[in-house]
Every structure is written in C-alpha cells, then in structure tokens.
Amino acid sequence: MEMLRFATAGSVDDGKSTLIGRLLYDTKTIFEDQMEAVERASVQMGTEYTNLALLTDGLRAEREQGITIDVAYRYFHTPKRKFIIADTPGHTQYTRNMVTGASTADLAIVLLDARKGVLEQSKRHAFLASLLRIPHLVLAVNKMDLVDYDQERFEEVKEEFRDFASKLDITDLTFIPVSALHGDNVVDRSANMTWYEGPSLLHHLEEVHIASDRNHIDARFPVQYVIRPQSDDFHDYRGYAGTIAGGVLRPGDDVTVLPSGFQSSIKSIETLDGPLDEAFAPMAVTVRLNDEIDISRGDMICRPNNQPIASQDVDTMICWMSERANLSEGSKLLVKHTTRTTKAIVKELQYHLDINTLHRDEESIELGLNEIGRVRLRTQTPLFFDEYRRNRETGSFILIDEATNVTVGAGMILGETS
Amino acid sequence: MAYDLTHLRQLEAESIHIFREVAAEFENPCLLFSGGKDSIVMLRLAEKAFWPAKLPFPVMHVDTGHNFPEVIEFRDRRVEELGARLVVASVQDAIDSGKVVEETGPRASRNRLQTTALLDGIEEHRFDALFGGARRDEEKARAKERVFSFRDEFGQWDPKNQRPELWSLYNGRIKQGEHIRVFPISNYTELDIWQYIKEEGIEIPNVYFSHQREVFERDGMLLSTGPYISLMDDEDPFMETVRYRTVGDMSCTGAVESTADTIDKIIEEVAATRITERGATRADDRVSEAAMEDRKKEGYF
DSSP states (O other): OEEEEEEEOGGGGGGGHHHHHHHHTTTTTTTTHHHHHHHHHHHHHTOOSHHHHHHGSSSHHHHHTTTTOSSSEEEOOSSSSEEEEEEEOGGGHHHHHHHHHTOOSSSSEEETTTTTOOOOOEEEEHHHHHHOOOSEEEEEEEGGGGGGGOOHHHHHHHHHHHHHHHHSEEEEEEEEOOOOTTTEEEEEBOTTTTTTOOOOHHHHHHHOOTTTTSSSSSEEEEOEEEEEEEESSTTOOOOEEEEEOOOOOTTTEEEEETTTTEEEEEEEEEEOOBBBBBBBTOOOOEESSOOOOOTTTOOOOEBTTTEEEEEEEEEEEEEEOSSSSOOEOOOEEEEETTTEEEEEEEEEEEEEOOTTOOEETTOOOOEEETTTTEEEEEEEEEEEEOOTTTTTTTTTTEEETTTTEEEEEEEEEEOOOO | TTTOHHHHHHHHHHHHHHHHHHHOOOOSEEEOOSSHHHHHHHHHHHHHHTTTTTTTTOOEEOOOOOOOOOHHHHHHHHHHHHHHOEEEEEEEHHTTSSSSSOOOOOOOOOHHHHHHHHHHHHHHHHHSEEEEOOOSSSSSGGGGSEEEEOOTOOOOOOOOOOOOOTTTTTTOOOOOOOOOEEEETOOOOOOHHHHHHHHHHHOOOOGGGEEEEEEEEEEEEEOOOOOOOOOOOOOOEEEEEEEEOOOOOOHHHHHHEEEEEEEEHHHHHHHHHOSSSSHHBBBGSSSSSSSHHHHHHHTTH
C-alpha cells in the first residue's frame, strides 16, 4: 500500500474540522467510543448537532476555547492508500504550525467558504503551501450547500484563486466543490452537483500520482551514524548508517565524501534483512565503502560528478517561530541541516515578505514571530546542500536558539550567496 | 513505480532514522520496554537500526509487579537474544521504600505510581533520552505530541509549548536534568503494527492470541481474575474465550472476546473493529475526557 501525507489548512469557520471528521467518519475510521465521547462533549457544550470538530481538538484548552492550538496528526486508510493528515490551525498567529505540517506533506488541502470566496487567509495558506513546495495543492470550495450548489459561484471562486495562484510556484492545482457538512464530493460524487465532472476529494487523494515527487536523480547520503560492532564476528566492520536523501545508490558506484573530497566506491549496501542491489530515498540503510577513509556523522556521500553545493554562505527563506526574540542582522544561531549542526550568523535580512500581499519590504530590519523573510546566512562550517526546490531533504534546515535550545526558525535554501 | 516504498517500509525507514539520530546525539539514551506489541516492534526496529552492532543503549522496564507471567518470560528471553542490558524500575520497590503509597480497595491501580518509578529510574541512571512506543492514533493528546518530546527537569510535558518539528530534522538539545521522550513509531496505527508484525514474522507473547481465561466484568470491560485484583460483591468470575489487544498492568488491562488465534485473524479483527484499543481495554483512560493528557503532563509515558 502507498502512503500519502497531506496537510489541511483553514479555520474552524471554513469547516476544516468538519471536513476531516467527515473523511474519518465516512471511511469508518472513527470508532464508536470516540463518537460517543464527541456526542457527550457536544451535549455538554450545548451544540445542537454532533460537533465533528471535537474529534480533532484533543487538548483541554482547545475544547474549552473552541480553537485548535497545535498540529495534530490523524490516520486513516482505504484499500488503496494509508493517509497521514497533518491538521494545522488556520489562525494568523499559528503560521508556524502550518509550516510545520506542510514540511512533510505530499499534498495540501486549502479550504475556503464558497460564500466568502478567496480571503486573505486562503491566500496565505496557498502561499505557504507553495513556499514549502508541497507538490500537490487542492482547493476545496466548501459550503456549496449554502450557495445552492451553484456552478457559477464555484467558477467565480476558481477564477479568483487562479488569478492569485499565477503569482505562486504551484505545479499541480485541483479545485473540488464540496459540502463537508453533508458529505457532497467528499467520499462520493455529489448528486447535487452533476455539473462537476472531477473526482471526489477522497478519490483524488487515492489517485494523485506521488511516486515521482521525490528526487531520484541526485545521489545524496548524509552520514548519520557510524556502525562499528567491535565484536569477534564483525571485527573490522565499519558501516555508514543513514537515510538516503536523494538519488539511487548501488554497489560499485564511485563516490566522493564531503568535506574531505576523498574518493572510494560502494562495497555493499546492508540491512538486517540482507544486502541490497540498490537503495533510494527515503530508505534507511548502511553503506560500506571499499577504502578505509575517515568518515563521521555530518559528512555527505555523493557521486563524483554530481555533488551538492558546499558553502558557508547560504541564501535562504526563513520562517521565524520565536516569540522571545526577533531575527535581525548579527543574530547568532545554531543550524541543523541534514545530519550536521553548526553555528550561523545572520549577515543580511534582504527583505521581509508580507504573506498576505506578497509585498517585499526591503526596509525591514527584523523578523518577528510567524514572519517570513529572505536571509543571508554565514555558517561556521560548510553545509552540503541543494536548492530546496530541487530537494526538500538537503535544501531545508532548522534554526535553534543556543540559549534556550528551542527551535526558532525553519529555513529553505535558495542557493549560495554570491 | 520502481522507486516506491510501501507504507510499512516508509514507516520503518522513518523509525530507524529516529533511533539512529538519538544514538548519535544523546549521551545516555534508553528504550522503554513493556512487553507489549508496540515495544516489541520497537525492539525489532532498534535492532535493524544498529545491526550488526548491538543496541547502543539499555532497555528499561517499569515494572508494576502486576505482570502477565508470559510477558516477563518473553522480555527476558528477547533481551538476552539481543545481548541488551535490562534495567528494571520497580513500583514495588517504590512502595516498599515509602516513596509512594499504594491505593487500596478493589479498584486500586498502580498505574499512577508508574510515573514515580519511571521518573526515579530516569534520574538514577541519568538517562537523557527515552524511547517510548506511543502511537499518535492511540489517543487525542498523543495525536499532538512531537516525535522528540521535551521534558523539563521535573519530567513534565507542556503541550502548549512544544518545539516545532519540521521535515526529518529533530531538535534534541537539552540542559542538564532535562530529557527527551522519543516516539519512533508515532505514525503507525494499530493495524500497521499488526501488519508489520506479520510481514517481519515477529514473535509476540501468547496473551495476544485467543485463549480461555477466567474473567469478570467491570465497567463493561473483561478483567482477568488473579492475585492482583479483588472482586466486588456483584462481580462473578466466568470462563471466556478472549485475547488482549494491549498488554499492560494486569489489574487495569481488559481482555476482549475473540477467537482470533493467528496473526491473520487478528489483522482481520483489528481492521473490522469499531472501538479503539484504549477505549476497549484501558480502565485508566476512562477516568475523564482528558485523562491521558493529565497523566502525560505529570510525566507518564
């Protein structure tokens, strides 16, 4: 069975929790005891109908305040695929949660209300989905029941969104008219919208082609852990364990190890289940080389004729996630990139990007919580990276505040600064 | 389609990555092992992550003293096969030394006392990372917990103040006295676990398979009779064909009526079930809507 991870963005008002509740309910993922708990809670809160949103809002404060605080992960499956939903809140102050949920998603569903059309919030969500380079975007136009399932209204909203989306980098965009409350076009095609000829939302999630989304061209193997059993049976064994971040590795391949630049070739690719003829992302394997060279965690194994950029000067887009301090020129932080952690200093904040208008403010001198900007970093030791658009694994990093150890930023690499 | 992994292989790769990341970045990690199916799968994944080397960390069992005997036998055998070091944090010891006071009455449970034994064990051995077998599909509070879940110097979890977790980049930085709970199988569902057990041919204790057992009914659950639990007046024991969906403390883990005596039949049963495993089998989660959230904040698994 294939696995698809998707993120959902939208607010309670857009019916996002209802949509997720509907997907879980109609795929028979919700269990009787969960449903009973939700029914009990609905009665307690005095709502008229069973509030499916309560299925996903798990923490005490969320139920009390009727809001979603944090990214929640939900699971369901159909005979075709296993699905992991990263359910992210839609409020402005929680941009960091959407970025978090989006970072691992293959697909994003942005919900909007058919009556209200494309609001600032929907634009923000679509922009973040494109910034994080989620390969597939679905715009679910919800509450079609409240506009009499009107095709014209759907087309209007679609046009409006297309106008905005033309400014973004979105490769695959699908529009689906739905009513989460009544289930139209969620699991089954709706009898109320015979004019709509596309798939239901679930059908789309089951069928969308994701096998080509990963980079299987540029071989990248960040060394995560060195395995040396030092036992009698494996006396001289030295294996480099890690998760393949891109491309395909095969025994016999010539390789270069960064930063040393030493060359060798792959002797074998090993797992407890036996040796492999080839390995590709995202497999976790152990690679052995034909030569004894000094390799440790944080090194990168690649092909001699296809190497990542090795540089200390990195051009990035950063989403800042700290309420404690702002990011500004001269800020010193830790960067964790693949298996390498090093210090970095902010050399320049080039602009702050307004995620509602996409306006670039070049006068800005700092990034605050939930703000996004283009930042030049200088790192203490070189990073071995690719552009984020080419490889999400070798093109992403997190920023850590050394004083508090908290993760304070998410970064996407645009390239090397000149 | 050539470069495509099944959901089980993707989940496996993600777990192995997490195990290795912890072994590389922490001084003194430890794997929490309960004898339950999830922690058995965890042991298998850890074995894969470091093969042909042995596990680079010990295995800790928080022992309530109310165990299924076959589970303890299983634990000891498996630990020996792996050549791992076993550490036992004993609730009985905590009671004997007066650190905690045991509940009394027929509904007495050592569930809450586990938290004390666990936190003491962490402090005594100076563990800085603890692998746990919790899954996000188990419970609402767990659905929001990070893979690397930060615990302060009191072992407490603050759900509203969690570190953002992006891509496969985990932040394991802590100060002295703090630790991280690590959940490598966060993204598996109960069904995934069983499918993985089947695909890998992993051995599990017999109590997971259908068998005859003397039980009694309490709060709609079937509890096993035995030395650790006393019956109330209106409770009459009877024989039933049951199996366990979860394996924990004997006094608060319920059995389910089942004739599933093979892995295939269990998978069939799990796929068709309409009640969550915690709802069906855990008295401790029925206390309130947020029972798990409250216990987790205090430092529970």
